[in-house]
Every structure is written in C-alpha cells, then in structure tokens.
Amino acid sequence: MATLNWSAAIQHCQQSGSAYVIATIINTQGSTPRDGGSKMVITADVTYDTIGGGQLEFLLVQQARELLAQNKNCQLLKAIPLAAEAAQCCGGNVTVMLESFAACTWQIALFGAGHVCQSLVTILAGLPCQVRVIDNRPELMTTPLPANCHYEFYADPTAAIAQLPDNSWVIIFTHDHALDFALCKTLLSDQRWAYAGMIGSQTKALRFRKRLGDAGFAEAAIEKIHSPIGLPEVKGKLPMEVAVSIAAQLQALYYHNQAPQTGSSSSWRDIKTLLQEQKTTEILCE
Structure with missing residues (x-):
C-alpha cells in the first residue's frame, strides 16, 4: 500500500492520467472492519488507503483490477457477507461501490x-x-x-x-x-x-x-x-x-x-435487490 491517502491518490492519478478505481463502503451491517464512507483507491499496481484489509480488501482489489483491465468508466455495487464470502470472523455485511475511471488516452x-x-x-x-x-x-x-x-x-x-x-x-x-x-x-x-x-x-x-x-x-x-x-x-x-x-x-x-463508453455497471434492478436485502437484514437484526 502506498503512503498517499485516498483523496491525494485521486489527485495524483488524475494528474498523471492513470486509470484508477475508488472503492467506497456505502453500507454496513453487524461487525465490520471499517465504517460506511471508508474509501481506498486502487490502480493496476498500487493501492492507497484501506477499507479494512484482509480477504475483503483482497477480493475488492481483484475485482477493481478486472475493471481497470477494461479501461472504461463504470460503476459497480457489490454486497459482501464477510463470513461467507471473505472468510472474516467479524461476520458482518458490507456493500461497496466500485467506481472505475479509465486512463487518459488523449x-x-x-x-x-x-x-x-x-x-x-x-x-x-x-x-x-x-x-x-x-x-x-x-x-x-x-x-x-x-x-x-x-x-x-x-x-x-x-x-x-x-x-x-x-x-x-x-x-x-x-x-x-x-x-x-x-x-x-x-x-x-x-x-x-x-x-x-x-x-x-x-x-x-x-x-x-x-x-x-x-x-x-x-x-x-x-x-x-x-x-x-x-x-x-x-x-x-x-x-x-x-x-x-x-x-x-x-x-x-x-x-x-470517441467511441461511446460501454463499461459495465450495476443495473437499477440489482441495486434495488441489494437495498431490499439490506433492509430485510436490518429488520432481522433489530
């Protein structure tokens, strides 16, 4: 992980024209390593800041670099149950927004x-x-x-x-x-x-x-x-x-x-389903 924080890293990537992904925790339930609003920046070979480390971060870095390989602007919303998918003992759930920004080709x-x-x-x-x-x-x-x-x-x-x-x-x-x-x-x-x-x-x-x-x-x-x-x-x-x-x-x-951007993104149906699942989980946890 590089020494810049996420905001400085964004500025650095924009100035250099490098492709990057912003990962933001937008929702948490139960015990999680970082709170909502936590961010990190991922490039093809460096990560800046952290959203909790461990297998969660490893999985998100992998996903982010798959987006970077496409070199397109896109956004994806990803829900991760920490115990089931990331094998982390805290056992909560996080929803992360991945925002991918293509490298400058001009x-x-x-x-x-x-x-x-x-x-x-x-x-x-x-x-x-x-x-x-x-x-x-x-x-x-x-x-x-x-x-x-x-x-x-x-x-x-x-x-x-x-x-x-x-x-x-x-x-x-x-x-x-x-x-x-x-x-x-x-x-x-x-x-x-x-x-x-x-x-x-x-x-x-x-x-x-x-x-x-x-x-x-x-x-x-x-x-x-x-x-x-x-x-x-x-x-x-x-x-x-x-x-x-x-x-x-x-x-x-x-x-x-310029060819129109065709990068993948989470559909509204997927986002709605995620939000409904989160609401149900919150009710069950009350």
Missing part, C-alpha cells in the same frame, strides 16, 4: 511555448488530456503549468516526435517557420499521430504544402496536417482568442472520434 504535444501556448494550456487544464509543451528555449519554461501539463526541453524539437506516444495530437506554433517546416517533414515521415495541426495564415499553409510536395511527400499525406488550425467562426487575434479557437476545434474533433 495525449497532446504542443511544439512552441510562446503566448498562444501559454493561453491554450489554461484551457486544456480543464479537459481530459495530458499535455507536453516542447521547446528549445528554456527561458520560456519557467511559468508554472497546470497539473496535467509538463515541459520537455529539446535542443532540436524535431527529435521529440520519435518519443511521442502513438496516436498523439500534435500542435505546431513555434517562433521559427524553418522549425515549423522541419517538424512537418518529420511528422510526415513518422505518421503514428492521430492529429496534426499548425498555426498560421492561408498563405503560410499554401507555401508549406508546395514545399512539402517538392520534398517528395504525397498530397494526401500533406493534407493530414491541418493548417490554418482553429475554428474560423471564432474570431480574434489575441493569444487567448486564438487559443479558444484551437481548443474548440480540438475538443470537437476529439469527441466526434
């Missing part, structure tokens, strides 16, 4: 740590994504970033592309058009990304498309790099206005391509 790489990037990360801080801010100017990497964002210094930012996770979303807005072009060439030579976009005018975009074609890249591949980036309906040239336009476009594309 990985965004921002090439360029300038004004638009600084505005954009303030918006991305509130979205379900993990963000890399990549630049070759360490003096721009002193402003604190939101919890789901971090800096990565590269003397040659094009070298960062090979280190990106598969299906990353890549945004280019560096201070140097030559670097922008080099990044586009490297992206087209390593097409593991899910989305690529570059800031700039229509004139810049057309010039880059011609130069990339002259460099031997197919037109169909070049068209995969979206430029200019951002929703044209969102007007304005201030850094935050540009950032709003980019963020709105990214969010629209991300959710358009």
